[in-house]
Amino acid sequence: MKYCSHCKVYIRGDKLQCTLCENSLPDTHDEEETLFPTVPLIFQSHLALRITAFISIAALVVSFALKEIFPSNINSPLFVLLALVTMWLSLIVVIRKRHNIAKTIMWQVSLLSILSILWDWRIGWRGWSLDYVLPISYVAAMFVMYITAKIMRLSVRDYIVYLLLDGLFGIIPIVFVLFDWITVYYPSIICVAISIIFLSAILIFEGENIKIELDKRMHI
Amino acid sequence: MKLKQSKSVEWTKLDNASKYFPATANELDTKVFRLSCELYEMIDPNILQKALNKTIESFPFFKSILRRGVFWYYFESSDLIPEVSEESLSICAPIYNKNTKNLLFRVFYYHKRISLEIFHALSDGKGALLFLQTLVYHYLVYRYEEQFKNYKPALDYNASIKKKMDDSFNKHFIGDNGFTRNVIDHNKRIKAHRIRGKRTEENRMKLIEGTMSVKAVLGEAKKNNTSLTIYLAALFIYSIYKEMNAIERRRPIVLSVPINLRQFFESDTARNFFSTMNVSYQFRKEETELKDIIESITESFQKDLTVDKINYKINRLISLEKNPFMRIIPLPIKDYSIRMANKLVDRGITGAISNIGKVQMPEEFEPYIRQFTVCTSARRPQICMCSYGDRLVISFTSPFKDTEIQRRFFEHLSNKGIQIEISSNM
Ligand SMILES: [Zn+2]
Secondary structure, eight states: OEEETTTTEEEOSSOSBOTTTOOBOOOOOOOOOOOSOOOOOOOOOOHHHHHHHHHHHHHHHHHHHHHHHSOOSSOHHHHHHHHHHHHHHHHHHHHHTTTOHHHHHHHHHHHHHHHHHHHHHHTOOOOHIIIIIHHHHHHHHHHHHHHHHHHTTOOHHHHHHHHHHHHHHHHTHHHHHHTTOOSOOHHHHHHHHHHHHHHHHHHHHHHHHHHHHHHHHHOO | OOOOOOOOOOEEEOOTTTTHHHHHOOSSOOOEEEEEEEESSOOOHHHHHHHHHHHHHHOGGGGEEEEEOSSSEEEEEOOOOOOEEEOOSOTTOOOOOTTSOOOSEEEEEETTEEEEEEETTTOOHHHHHHHHHHHHHHHHHHHTTTTTSSOOOOOSOOOOHHHHTOOHHHHHOOOOSSOOSOOSOOSOOOOOOOOOOOBOGGGOOEEEEEEEEHHHHHHHHHHTTSOHHHHHHHHHHHHHHHTOOTTGGGSOEEEEEEEEGGGTSOOOOSSOOEEEEEEEEOOOSSOOOHHHHHHHHHHHHHHHOSHHHHHHHHHHHHHHHHOHHHHTSOHHHHHHHHHHHHHHHHHTOSEEEEEEEEOOOOGGGTTTEEEEEEEEOOSSOEEEEEEETTEEEEEEEESBSOOHHHHHHHHHHHHTTOOOEEEEOO
């Protein structure tokens, strides 16, 4: 052990300087053990994210510049902005929730529903979001969730609540049909039918699991 | 379509003290603490793994993962198998991540040292120590199989598994009736002196451990007619004081001191069962001496460390948790309010000091164990200590680069003729 004559303490480990006063220690030529591992610094800079951020800003600036140079009726910078917002939101969701596949899918579906309605409304309401996007994404999510859960060998309780939630989402298009908000009926009808069959299946086969899972999550 | 039936899963609510940790843990303050045992010989990872497998059998609660519900967090039992690994992270690196389902503790080995790092929601210092003692016990029994073949040393912690998993808060405190209007402490919220400084790279913890003789330090405490903890707390305040300028000295120094409730209320739990008290010292115009500080904080220890005071404080916290309005607030809002409240409390605290006390191991192990140490992640300089045999280890952790307070602290002891060994991670 080395001795610091300033602090009157012994210094353990392979130190060259005193830990307390930073004066250099006498070299004792002893084989000193290391007490702690050297932990390399982590640089938390994701190059891919930075490039994406750069391209986003560039695209936005270029679209504004083009609109100024070649005036037109179409509000192209707004499209670019909406597309970028959509992309970044999904990206953030995937990165933040990547450890919970079922939850990620639920978030993506909710996000897609809201954004598609916004898009549809901004470009002059044609109704394609309610006609196609919502019912198709609910059904797709149901199958994707079930299949990934099987592939990833998730235990039932890890995804059952999200499956239930998506099944409930899938019934929503019945409202579009009843209030006549849509022009094309069959996607919504198929979606509602599949959802009801799906829901009855998970309630009949997994009712107990759902109850336990809800008890846990909702305890007050 | 056929969905496979899965076995039901056990889950538990968090105890009163645990609720605070998931809400406030972040990169700057991970709410992780570490207990280590240093042997006189290199650690064998295979034997350690074997010992860990054996230990976890008697601490099933340590296999819990922390999950978020709609209104509260909860612990869920898991099938994860804890694995020992060679130490490769900085001290008290984050453990709890709300997006991953991982265990809330890790076991490291490095050369001659076994370390246990734990997320505070799972357990407190005393509970974690029980786990580490059991781990070291099994390690040494496996390591010296021949020697302990006929006769196994006795480990004097024999609580049933059920007792170790007890929520002792729930058992001993009922909360006062009705809604608590006096939720906020009506004692005037004093602003304490806060230590500032340049942070270390990546906000890593800077650990400085001083090892010395228990007898020698106890002798110094006796000279001042006080206990070891109070003597060292006073010395900590004194060292901070010496680094303050005249303007800063208008604010008091406040130390937060955790209290192990097992000494007041019967409990064998390996989960959280502690409370905290604050001791403060307000400086006067004239120079302050160490003995002035000792006198003052001895008084506050005597005044505040009574079963009545503790009962009052914890019952208030429990009734807050049982308040129907509190219960139906969604978790993200609860988390946010806890963080805000925590910031307020933080303004009233300068540092913290925590004494885990004496670590007892079977006599037969004496030739193998050098020392036990304890340290924690901290937003401000914090002292943790424990002793084994005659070796007292005082560990400073700090997020700051400067070591002036630590230097003054240890220098004071070495000037009294106490021999000190310093080890540090940076
Ligand atoms: Zn020195």
